[in-house]
Amino acid sequence: MAKIAFILVSGFPLMSFSATLEPLRAANHISNQKLFDLSLHSDGGGWVSSSGGMAVETQDLPQATEDLSHLFVVAGGHVDQWRSRRIDACIRRTARHGATIGGITAGPFFLARAGLLTDRRFTIHWEHVDLFQEMFPLLTPEPARFVRDGNRVTCGGGIAALDLMSSLIAERADAGLAQRVSEWFLYTKGSFAGDPQRGSVSDRHIVTNSIVSAAISRMEDNIAAPLSREEIAEEMDISSRHLERLFIKYTGASFSEIYMRCRMTLAQRLLWQSTVSISDVSLASGFSSLPHFSRTFTKRYGKSPSRWRQQILEDSHWLRRQER
Helix, strand or coil: CEEEEEEECCCECHHHHHHHHHHHHHHHHHHCCCCEEEEEECCCCEEEEECCCCEEEEECCCCCCCCCCEEEEEECCCHHHHCCHHHHHHHHHHHHCCCEEEEEECCHHHHHHCCCCCCCCCECCHHHHHHHHHHCCCCCCECECEEEECCEEEECCCCHHHHHHHHHHHHHCCHHHHHHHHHHCCCCCCCCCCCECCCCHHHHHCCCCHHHHHHHHHHHHCCCCCCCHHHHHHHHCCCHHHHHHHHHHHHCCCHHHHHHHHHHHHHHHHHHHCCCCHHHHHHHCCCCCHHHHHHHHHHHHCCCHHHHHHHHHHHHHHHHHHHC
């Protein structure tokens, strides 16, 4: 029997947690055996709120970790919720005993801070990549759905966690049981670990022209130091005027507007997820002038960057108060 502990961090994504826990519970039920002994923990125990407001009851962090086969950290939400010396110590202690340590969605932040991802392959949810690389510039996540590297397991979360658990069930029991568990959840078309987390640029931006898709991809890869329309047009081997016409035709917006949307999306993500200074958010979004960034952001969203961040935090604090 494999003893598996889950550490839930306030603001954890309920979908990711369910897709991690439920396949193991189903494996026990379908096999009529206790293949997996599951326990839920948090820093201090008690009720822990998910990102959607539903709370889960937990125990305090496991003390006797030498019997654990796996320890998964499930996290999401805001960077302020990802700081816990007790969780860091628990992860390190469990790792020293040889258990497999896993991070789901934003869980890899904890593994990185504990020093457990050095020289390891790993992934993290695409929404957290920019902030992760700001905090850990020497570590580079892969854009995979999940990655298993020895006794380190990381997953982008969402439904990909079900694929990860399916591989664990196949390893601990057999592939037949893993298939029956997938069918139990009406999930008959699983994905591979290395499949990308996100759809293609064409799918995400609803663009059918290959040149425009390639240009948007270059935009997304060059946010902090934006490329000019002329530079991208030269890479596409067309004139800048023709590139502009293609953008208008296939996106309904100009080249500069689409680029600004990419930059502002990153700015919002950093403001929401992190405590990075407004000045650093400005630079990461490709603005050399903080006043210019503030004016652009305010015009687009009706609030200054600092006020927008404050409102997001106030809304999340209100939600947590309602749960109590």
